[in-house]
Amino acid sequence: MFNRERTRRHMTDGAFASPFPVEDPVALAALEVAQSGLAAAVRALADATVRTRVAAPDLAAVAEQVETLTARLLAEAQEGPLGLETDSAGRLRDHGNAMVGMRNPIAPPLVVTGDESGSTSCALTLGAGYEGPPGYVHGGIVAAVLDQVLGSVPAHLGLPGMTAYLNTTYRRPTPLGAPLHCRGWVERVDGWKVHARGEIRDAQDLVTAEAEALFVVPRWAREHLDRPTGDAAGTAPGGEAAQEPSAS
Template sequence: MTDGAFASPFPVEDPAALAVLEEAQSGLAQAVRALADVTVRTRVEALELAAVTEQVEALTARLLTDAQDEPLGLETDSAGRLRDHGNAMVGMRNPVAPPLRVTGDDTGSTTCRMTLGAGYEGPPGHVHGGIIAAVLDQVLGSVPAHLGLPGMTAYLNTTYRRPTPLGAQLHCRGWVERVDGWKVYARGEIRDAQDQVTAEAEALFVVPRWAREHLDRPTGDAAGAAPDGEAAQEPATS
């Protein structure tokens, strides 16, 4: 696994055709991502902005000719894995996503290198604190996924040590603290190019009850009951 995706119970009817579609979807998302970035930074004249706006609106109308009304949810990809293509941090089809590329292993260690651009600005020249928390949520959320216990965020406590710079290489990593039945406790941090910790977090992830029947783990009180608010946040895996 590369970012917490897991095997789908549903067969893929035509992997080759789906792979071609995925490549096209990913290319579109990347193009829109680049458009969003330059929209923040452009200094062209108002008339040129108006002309570009018309073109973007026309392209949007073309895509709306065949678009579903509801969110994507989990989908099976061409490799036969369940993927959250609309995920705001790693979603292949989501231009809002940086996108993060999280890697990990079966010990629960996860890592991600990224550069966050102008669209993620908070304090001038630095990454927005909410984006920092979202990155940590995703990377730490991949910890239980790589342990075979994909869970929901029960809490995420983030400490900001220093401003996180925009446009610079960042390194985020997560690791498991302990596992208690259906609960996984994780910690993680973000470091800048000078290897200074800019933010760190501790989190608890809980496997939702609907998913437990599909996993090879004990159930009942001994496995750890879900805390109040178990489903209060979104899944932290893709």
């Protein structure tokens, strides 16, 4: 059903071919442009909502307008979450994902790149809506970024897994409104289990947070994927070979 493909694209960037054909890719592509445009506009609205200093009457008027717009969107909406959908390029996409989802205004959205060795990378800047300690990124958001970027490691190996654990160490506060860089890499592949590590660095190249995580291909998904071959990232199932990141 799901063919593993050696590709630079992350699952959320369509690293997996969809088994479901798209009827009208041109119309779907136009819809995707509109969907991502709406998400970007609402993302900007959320940021403005946090930072605005306009007076109460203006706030009330804007709230009323937003409620009208919300009702307009809900006129035709699905009940639950998006899950995986086929995009106009015939790839599986998780457009609702909270970190990378193209249709999700809550997502920064992260753009995670990677290669078949399992190394992943993401440049990001987080705005006022992600605040925890004054001026700094919320610790849960820091962990979510690491979860996503490290979680893309097994996806690039063709072993998309769920997070079994994510141990995050906060070295120093992660600044808001400044460029950050998150990287992930393979520590060890053990059958259906992928051990990954990663870090976030600030604009001064200082590590603000690091994590080690285990991702497991769920039992229910294994029948849809190739058996682990052990060649991913130069490791064998149960093997010890580690992939250290190259300096950047």
